[in-house]
Amino acid sequence: xxxxxxxxxxxxxxxxxxxxxxxxxxxxxLNEGKWIGVGGKFEEGETAEQCVLREVYEETGLTLTxxxxxxxxxxxxxxxxxxxxxxxxxxxxxxxCKKECDEGxxxxxxxxxxxxxPTWEGDRFFLKPLLEGREKIDMLVEYEGDxxxxxxxxxxxxxxxxxxxxxCPHGFSTRAGGVSEGDYGSLxxxxxxxxxxxxxxxNWNRFLGSAGIDQRTxxxxxxxxxxxxxxxxxxxxxxxxxxxxxxxxxxxVTNRPNVPLAIFTADCVPLLMEDERxxxxxAVHCGWRSTVADIEKNxxxxxxxxxxxxxxxxxxxxxxxxxxxxxxxxxxxEAVNDLIGECAPxxxxxxxxxxxxxxxxxxxxRLIMLGVPKANIDTVGECTMCHPRKxxxxxxxxxxxxxxxxxxxxx
Numbered sequence: 001x002x003x004x005x006x007x008x009x010x011x012x013x014x015x016x017x018x019x020x021x022x023x024x025x026x027x028x029x030l031n032e033g034k035w036i037g038v039g040g041k042f043e044e045g046e047t048a049e050q051c052v053l054r055e056v057y058e059e060t061g062l063t064l065t066x067x068x069x070x071x072x073x074x075x076x077x078x079x080x081x082x083x084x085x086x087x088x089x090x091x092x093x094x095x096x097c098k099k100e101c102d103e104g105x106x107x108x109x110x111x112x113x114x115x116x117x118p119t120w121e122g123d124r125f126f127l128k129p130l131l132e133g134r135e136k137i138d139m140l141v142e143y144e145g146d147x148x149x150x151x152x153x154x155x156x157x158x159x160x161x162x163x164x165x166x167x168c169p170h171g172f173s174t175r176a177g178g179v180s181e182g183d184y185g186s187l188x189x190x191x192x193x194x195x196x197x198x199x200x201x202x203n204w205n206r207f208l209g210s211a212g213i214d215q216r217t218x219x220x221x222x223x224x225x226x227x228x229x230x231x232x233x234x235x236x237x238x239x240x241x242x243x244x245x246x247x248x249x250x251x252x253v254t255n256r257p258n259v260p261l262a263i264f265t266a267d268c269v270p271l272l273m274e275d276e277r278x279x280x281x282x283a284v285h286c287g288w289r290s291t292v293a294d295i296e297k298n299x300x301x302x303x304x305x306x307x308x309x310x311x312x313x314x315x316x317x318x319x320x321x322x323x324x325x326x327x328x329x330x331x332x333x334e335a336v337n338d339l340i341g342e343c344a345p346x347x348x349x350x351x352x353x354x355x356x357x358x359x360x361x362x363x364x365x366r367l368i369m370l371g372v373p374k375a376n377i378d379t380v381g382e383c384t385m386c387h388p389r390k391x392x393x394x395x396x397x398x399x400x401x402x403x404x405x406x407x408x409x410x411x
Contacts, residue, residue, distance in 0.1 A: 003074070004081045005198045007052040008039040009088040010130060011062065017108040018131070019060065019097065020117065024104040030080050035109075035117040038101075039088075047201060047239075048086040056090070059101045066092035071138040071155065072179040072202060073126055078144050084179075084198060087137055089130055121148040138179060154179075156186065159390075160210040163316030165378040166274050168281060169260075170408040171211035172318035172381055174390050178203040180402060188392070188402025190264055195402060197241050204240040208260065211407050216240075218260035218407060221247030223285050227293035229302045232259055251284035251295055253302035260409040266394040267326075267384050269363050270318035270406040273299060275308040281408045286363050288328065292335035296366045310371030318406050319381030319391050323349070323358035326385075332357060340365050 011019040021038050023031040040055040042048070048069060056064055067090035075083040098106055109117065111131055115124060122141035129137055142150035158177025162170060178187030179202050184195040187203050205216060217237040221230070229251035230236070236252075237259060238244060252261040253273075261283035263270060269291070273282035284290075284299045300310055328348075333355045337344045343365060347358040364377050384391035384404075392401040 002082065003084045003196060005042040005048070005051075005084050005086070006040060007042075007048055007055060007086045007088060008037045008073075009052050009056055009064075009067070009090055010037040010127075011056070011060070011064075011090045011093065012111075013108060015108075016111045018111060018114050019106060020109050020114065021059065021101070021106055022104045026103045029103070031120075034119050036119060036123065038106075039085075042198070048198065052086065052088050057095075059098075059103070060095075060106060061098045062093040062095045064090045064093050066090065068135070069202075069205075070130060070134070071136055072199070073137070074140045074154070074181075075122075076140065076142040076150075079146075080143075084196070086198075086202070087126060087130070122151055125151045154186075158187065158206055158210050160207065161318065161381050163272070163378045163380050165314040165376060166272060166316050166408070167276055168274055168408060168410055169212035170272050170274075170316070170406070171207065172270060172272075172316075172406045173207050173404045174319075175392060175402070175404075176390070177206060177210075183397065183400045184402040189405040190266075190403025191241055193402055201240045207405065208407065211409075213260050213407065213409050215258060215260070217242070218262045219247075219252050219254070220262045220264070221249055221252075223250050223264060224248055225285075225287045225289040226250050227290055227295040227298050229253060229282075229284065229295065229298040231302055231305070232256070232261060234259060250287075250290050251282065251299050251302075253280060253282040253299060253306065255280040255306045255410065257410045260407050262405050262407040264403045264405050265318075265320065266392040266401055266403050267321040269320040269360050270404070271296070271299070271363060272316045272318070272406055272408045273303065274314045274408065275303060275312045276314070277312050278303075278307045279410045280306045280308050281410050283406060283408050286359070288332055288357070288359055291359065291363055291366070292332070292339050294339065294366070296363060297370055300367070300370045300372070311373055313372045314376045315367055315372055315378070317360050317363055317377065317379045319384050319404065320360050321385045321393065321395060322360065322383035323347075323356050324386060325383055325395070326357045326359060327351070327354045328357045329354060336362055340369060
């Protein structure tokens with residue numbers, strides 16, 4: 001189901017009055033006669049933030065300086081185009097407000113009178129919490145003709161997993177708290193899964209914020225289940241769906257501040273690393289192929305090249321498919337034997353002609369062998385295949401899924 005992207009902003013002044021647009025001028029206006037906020041459709045290549053700033057200025061003459069994105073209102077209609085409407089409020093601005101624009105007349109309405117004005121029935125369900133100061137508002141509103149037939153509150157708490165052994169901003173994502181739907185529901189962070197781009201961008205904004213990262217650019221690339229680790233810097237930063245060449249590798253290390261590193265998973269092992277002494281951080285995608293190709297050693301070597309000692313590295317291993325669910329062939333077990341030697345059998349059990357592998361345990365053991373102290377290694381989160389409602393799992397979904405991500409940044 002395709003969705004048009006738009007923004008809607010309600011602006012408040014110092015007298016607790018809200019700026020509303022009485023839609024009276026536009027021909028064939030689905031909002032004719034209604035009182036609504038100001039906003040409009042995304043232009044090609046725009047983000048929600050760029051769109052709302054442009055639309056507000058064009059319609060009101062005001063330049064917003066303090067504003068908030070509350071969430072996404074999904075409109076479904078049998079008569080009009082389906083729409084993802086990004087809902088904003090604003091409380092600081094400069095400029096002189098117009099009295100009229102191309103679509104109608106602008107008026108400042110006292111807060112206690114806003115809901116008395118003619119508007120869409122479904123709008124009242126998000127307007128009321130917005131006027132009351134609620135920060136997060138995600139809803140689905142469905143119409144048949146002009147009749148409201150469904151209104152659902154979609155707001156869920158974003159659950160970002162963190163580790164006690166890491167001190168810098170970081171996080172491992174779950175599925176909860178985003179705006180995507182269906183197989184991508186709801187916090188899909190994958191940019192090549194077929195999800196709506198605007199929804200993925202909003203999911204990334206939420207995830208980065210939950211990890212304590214204010215900026216909206218980060219380092220990511222094309223993961224190929226190899227063992228290449230790239231030492232990143234500011235040149236590698238990109239927004240979600242940003243243009244430019246992508247690194248082809250499965251790990252990143254940097255000692256540059258404000259350069260978030262991100263990798264994607266949906267059963268493979270996500271690994272975040274940090275050395276407080278040098279300020280180096282790392283994010284590594286440890287699938288079984290990458291692991292047996294010793295991507296962990298390449299990551300530790302990258303830290304060493306930036307002045308770290310293995311004994312100073314802290315590592316957090318995130319949610320991944322576990323031994324209970326990870327069935328592999330004998331060739332994988334043979335490669336694990338080659339990687340970690342005589343202790344390898346403690347990480348797998350035979351089941352018929354297959355084996356059940358503890359890949360997170362293998363990653364942890366390899367780090368220990370490379371000189372990272374046991375006390376510096378933390379394992380967080382559950383088996384992704386056992387908990388498909390909490391995590392995206394490639395094996396559980398047979399590939400019909402979104403993507404998890406993890407991120408880390410030196411302050």
